[in-house]
Amino acid sequence: MATHGARGRSGGRPTLEEVAARAGVGRGTVSRVINGSPRVSDATRAAVEAAVAELGYVPNTAARALAANRTDAIALVVPEPETRFFAEPYFSDMLKGVGAALADTEMQLLLIFAGNERERARLAQYLAAHRVDGVLLVSVHADDPLPDLLAQLEIPAVISGPRSSAETLPSVDSDNYGGARQAVEHLLSRGRTRVAHITGRLDVYGAQRRVDGYREAMSDAGHGVDEGLIEAGDFTEEGGYRAMVALLERHSDIDAVFAASDVTAAGARRALLDAGRRIPQDVALVGYDDSAIARHMEPPLTSVRQPIEEMGRRMIDLLLTEVADRRPLASRGLERRQMVLATELVSRSSS
Numbered sequence: 001m002a003t004h005g006a007r008g009r010s011g012g013r014p015t016l017e018e019v020a021a022r023a024g025v026g027r028g029t030v031s032r033v034i035n036g037s038p039r040v041s042d043a044t045r046a047a048v049e050a051a052v053a054e055l056g057y058v059p060n061t062a063a064r065a066l067a068a069n070r071t072d073a074i075a076l077v078v079p080e081p082e083t084r085f086f087a088e089p090y091f092s093d094m095l096k097g098v099g100a101a102l103a104d105t106e107m108q109l110l111l112i113f114a115g116n117e118r119e120r121a122r123l124a125q126y127l128a129a130h131r132v133d134g135v136l137l138v139s140v141h142a143d144d145p146l147p148d149l150l151a152q153l154e155i156p157a158v159i160s161g162p163r164s165s166a167e168t169l170p171s172v173d174s175d176n177y178g179g180a181r182q183a184v185e186h187l188l189s190r191g192r193t194r195v196a197h198i199t200g201r202l203d204v205y206g207a208q209r210r211v212d213g214y215r216e217a218m219s220d221a222g223h224g225v226d227e228g229l230i231e232a233g234d235f236t237e238e239g240g241y242r243a244m245v246a247l248l249e250r251h252s253d254i255d256a257v258f259a260a261s262d263v264t265a266a267g268a269r270r271a272l273l274d275a276g277r278r279i280p281q282d283v284a285l286v287g288y289d290d291s292a293i294a295r296h297m298e299p300p301l302t303s304v305r306q307p308i309e310e311m312g313r314r315m316i317d318l319l320l321t322e323v324a325d326r327r328p329l330a331s332r333g334l335e336r337r338q339m340v341l342a343t344e345l346v347s348r349s350s351s
Contacts, residue, residue, distance in 0.1 A: 013057075013058065014055040014056060014057040014058075015057075016030055016031065016057075018055060018057075019048065019051045019052055019055055019057050020051075022051035022054060022055060023044075023047040023048045023050070023051035024047065025044060025047065025048060029044060029048065030048050030051075033045050033048040033049065034048075034052075071130070071131055071132055071133050072106050072107055072108060072133065073107065073108045073109075073110055073131065073132045073133060074102065074107050074108070074109055074110070074132060074133060074134050074135070074136065074316075074319065075109075075110045075111075075112050075127075075132040075134075075135045075136070076095065076098055076109060076110065076111050076112065076135075076136045076138065077112045077114055077123065077135055077136065077137050077138070077146065078091065078111070078112070078113050078114065078115075078138050078139060079114045079115060079120070079137070079139060079140065079141065079144055079146060080113070080115050080139050081113070081115035081116070082113050082115065084115075084235075084236070085113065087236075087237075087263070088235065088261070088263055089262070089263075089289065089291035089292055089293060090261070090289055090291070090308055091138065091139075093291070093308035093309050093312070094138055094160065094308050094309070094311065094312045095111070095312065096309050096312065097308065097309035097310060097311060097312020097313045097315075097316075098136060098312040098313070098315065098316055099312075100309070100312075100313060101312065101313040101315075101316035101317065102316060105320070107133070107320075110132065112126075114146065120145075120146070123146075124149060127149065127150065127153055127155060128153060130153070130155070132155070133156070133323045134155065134156040134157060134158075134319045134320075134322060134323045135150055135155055135156070135157040135158075135319075136157070136158055136159075136160070136315050136316070136319060137150075137157060137158070137159040137160065138159075138160045139160065139204070140159050140160070140161065140163055140204075141163075141201070141203045141204055142163050142164065142203045142204070142205065143203060144163070147159060147163065147169055150169075151168075151169070156319060156322035156323050156325075157169055157170075157319070157322075158170045158171065158172065158315045158318045158319045158322065159171045159172075160172060160173065160311060160315060161173040161176075161204070161205060161206045162205055162338055163205055164205055165205075167205075167338060170318045170319075170322060170337050170338070170339075171337075171338045171339065172311045172314045172315045172318065172339045172341070173206060173311070173338070173339070173340050173341070174206075174306035174307065174308075174311065174340070174341050174342075174343050175340050175341065175342055175343050176206040176207075176209035176210045176213065176343075177209040177210070177212050177213040178213065178342070178343055179210070179213065179288065179304040179306060179343035179345075180209070180210040180211070180212070180213025180214050180217070180258070180288075180304070181213040181214075181216065181217045182304060182343065182344075182345040183213075183214075183258045183286045183288065183302075183304050183345060184197075184213070184214050184217035184218060184221075184258055185217050185221070186286065186302065186345055186347065186351060187256040187258065187284055187286060187351060188217070188218075188221050188223075190256075190284060190351060192255045192256035192284055193223060193255065194229065194251065194253050194254050194255045194256065195214075195218065195223075195229065195254075195255075195256040195257070195258060196229040196230070196231065196247050196251070196254045196256070196257045196258070197210075197211065197214040197229065197230050197231070197257070197258045197259075197260075198231050198232075198233040198239075198240055198243040198244065198247070198257065198258075198259045198260060198264050198265075198268055199211055199230065199231070199232050199233050199243075199260050200233060200234065200235045200260035200261060200264070201233075201234050201235060202232060207235075207260055210260050210288070211230065214230070214258060226251075228250050228251060229247070229251060229254070231243040231244075231246050231247050233259070233260060233264050233267075235260060235261045235263060235264055236263060236264065236267070237263050237264070237266050237267035237270075238267060239264060239267060240259055240261075240263065240264035240265060240266065240267025240268045240271075241267035241268065241270050241271045242267075242271075243264075243267075243268065244257065244267065244268040244270075244271035244272060245271050245275075248271070248272075248275055248277075254283060255282070255283055255284065256283060256284040256285070256286075256351070257272075257283060257284070257285050257286070258286045258288075259285070259286065259287050259288065260288055261287060261288050261289055262287040262288065262289045262290070262291045262293040262294045262297075262301060262303055263289075263291075263293060264287065264288075265285055265286070265287030265288075265293075265294075265297075265301055265303070266287075266293055266297065268285060269285060269297065269301075269350075272285070279299060279350055280299070280349065280350055280351055284302075284350065284351040285301065285302070285350045285351065286301070286302045286303065286304070286350070286351050287301050287302070287303040287304070288303060288304045288306070289303060289304070289305070289306060289308070290303040290304065290305035290306070290344075290346050291303070294346070294348070295348075297350070299348070299349035299350045300348035300349050300350060301348055301350045302345070302346065302347050302348045302349075302350050302351040303345075303346055303348070304343050304344070304345055304346075305343060305344045305345070305346050306341070306343050307341050307342075307343075310341060311341060314339055314341070318337060318339070
């Protein structure tokens with residue numbers, strides 16, 4: 001049997017109609033086979049697939065998306081400056097998980113930064129034009145207007161961690177409370193009693209939950225909670241350095257520190273060494289994230305591992321489910337899901 005190769009009768013790309021004629025079926029049947037419909041017999045499916053192969057037919061995904069009122073694009077929105085995105089391993093690990101989950105789909109991934117008012121305004125215009133099927137929001141702050149804008153525009157969205165305990169959007173997070181308790185209980189089990197905590201940004205719900213875990217672990221162990229041992233940080237190295245300096249000025253007898261991120265712990269470590277404190281002999285140190293920073297620090301950093309890549313994959317799973325659900329967002333009510341993944345303490349020499 002002669003074949004047309006990659007060109008149809010008109011000399012251009014093979015068409016759906018030519019595939020149907022070659023397979024001896026209707027155009028609609030070809031469409032169902034290409035779109036994976038189960039309402040096709042095995043024999044018919046084999047005939048259509050053979051015709052597709054013989055003609056070199058390539059589905060026009062852009063036309064299919066347009067017909068289905070879809071863009072086949074997902075936006076990963078980071079409401080932070082680009083400098084923070086590239087400085088913190090959390091974001092690159094999240095991106096790996098998201099990319100892996102999308103690898104076997106036809107979805108395109110757009111990375112969008114919205115760290116200032118100009119970028120946010122531009123993003124709002126872009127979203128209002130419905131140029132994406134859904135949005136992943138990473139590092140969302142309590143007062144961030146983006147989730148409400150997405151709900152108003154009826155754009156499916158999933159966020160990496162709820163904004164509060166009353167979150168209405170689907171979210172995927174790690175057990176921040178449990179992870180913090182693990183870190184503090186580990187330090188207490190090593191005989192440390194003056195355990196300080198350098199927080200993350202407290203307008204991030206996950207950082208608040210880590211403070212809750214720290215407080216309750218200290219209280220449950222009978223040490224009480226000395227508010228002077230808690231110092232606000234911002235998840236950055238410089239923030240960790242400043243916080244550690246302030247803590248040492250108030251309490252020179254600190255013998256352990258739980259930092260809200262590995263990057264923060266790196267700053268705290270620098271401040272401790274500048275103050276002549278040895279790690280872990282004088283002050284034990286624990287971070288959070290179990291990033292490459294933790295493994296390469298000297299001494300290697302004990303850290304709470306959160307499954308960041310897995311969080312990215314789960315976010316995509318939730319978002320694709322939301323995109324496929326054609327009902328209005330407001331009608332889905334309590335079906336929205338908040339997923340919390342377990343953490344694990346990885347003990348190293350710093351504690």
